[in-house]
Amino acid sequence: MSDPGASLPPPGRPQGEGAAWGAPLVPVLAVVGTGLIGGSFAAALRRVGQAGRVLGVGRHPASLRRARDLGLIDEIADLHQAAAQADLIFLATPVGAMAPILRDLEPVLRPDTLMTDAGSTKVDVARLAQDLLGDRHVQFIPGHPIAGSEMTGPEAADPMLYHGRKIVLTPFEDTPGLLQHRLIRIWEACGARIALMTPEAHDRALAAVSHVPHFLAAAYMAQIIRAEDADTRLSLAGTGFRDFTRIAAGSAEVWRDIFLSNRAAVLRELDDFDQVLRQLRATLEGDADAATLESLLDQAALARRFWGGRSQMQ
Structure with missing residues (x-):
């Protein structure tokens, strides 16, 4: 796979067709987990000028530094820094790692921050969000991109990974319609097609x-x-x-x-x-x-x- 950094715009400078639309859909994006899934999400939004500044959060400093060197992210941050700055937080971590992340985010999450995830299961993720975020669970829309590869790490990131692929969203019954529409627009900017389902289905x-x-x-x-x-x-x-x-x-x-x-x-x-x-x-x-x-x-x-x-x- 080609080096994704070679086709990305310079850090923090939205380019491409989206730049003509004014402010990007996501002025500040925080990606928790900057490997294939998270890195590709950041790269896809940057390719069309719909991500301004990108913060990278993760457990492995070497992987974060590599993501920064490749131009997938602009800055390395911790969860609290991400919560304080991000307009969208994208959780691209193993499902088993989400509970402590949501628990840490709950007290510092801004009321206007949208959150979503890329976990391959949704019943447990939805339950965690309701249990750990309380009333703030309405800011979280569980999601699953039906795309991937056996490759891992920031080097595997591909700005076209989601193009033409299906993204399943499983919003809560009380998810605000504006937030749902906002996330749909963000995924569509990546070239994805949206399907709405219940977590159980x-x-x-x-x-x-x-x-x-x-x-x-x-x-x-x-x-x-x-x-x-x-x-x-x-x-x-x-x-x-x-x-x-x-x-x-x-x-x-x-x-x-x-x-x-x-x-x-x-x-x-x-x-x-x-x-x-x-x-x-x-x-x-x-x-x-x-x-x-x-x-x-x-x-x-x-x-x-x-x-x-x-x-x-x-």
Whole structure:
């Protein structure tokens, strides 16, 4: 991936098509977690001139310095400094790290600051916001960008990561309409498409199409490397193996938190998958004939081709 800093405007100077519109949508942006997701968000807004000054907050000083060197952020700040200055706080951290962050932000948060997150689960994040922010939870709109990569760190940041991708927002019933509209405009400036859902519907759907696929890819990769002839197997692996296991290379910390926070929905999906796997296995064990096996494989192939063609048109 090319160096994102090479295409970014100078720090603190909005450029691009958004500059002609006057003040940027986000005069001061604070990104908590400046890796792939947070860094790409800052880069995307800067690309269109919709982020003025960008503050970087995080646990790893070296990563923050790298983000600054790449031009993803202008300044390194702590949470209190971010809360005092930011118009938008974007939480791009593992779900398990959000509780202490929200707890620290609550007493110092400005009444006009908007907050959102990029967590892959939403029921637990919404509950944390209500419990830890109290009345200020209306300033927080849970979100999940359906975009990513197995790459990590500030170097992986891509200003086009969200272009044409879907962003799920799960606002509260009492979220002010103006705040919701504001966040939608900000994401649309990144080139994203917005979907509004309840947290429960989001978590059920994402367990099926994101969380369980990663769980299975990781399990399969673990099975391969534990084999006595693992080196031989890997030396013969081709594009199918690479495509199937690609997502297993993601951050272990991030995915640990996702599986634990969405445990019930993931387990339900694994139960459903197990039933299909048993049915397929039975065709190999002689309980069904070759025609049954072919029918099951054909059903899956047709569904995948249909989905692939439809997703390319969207």
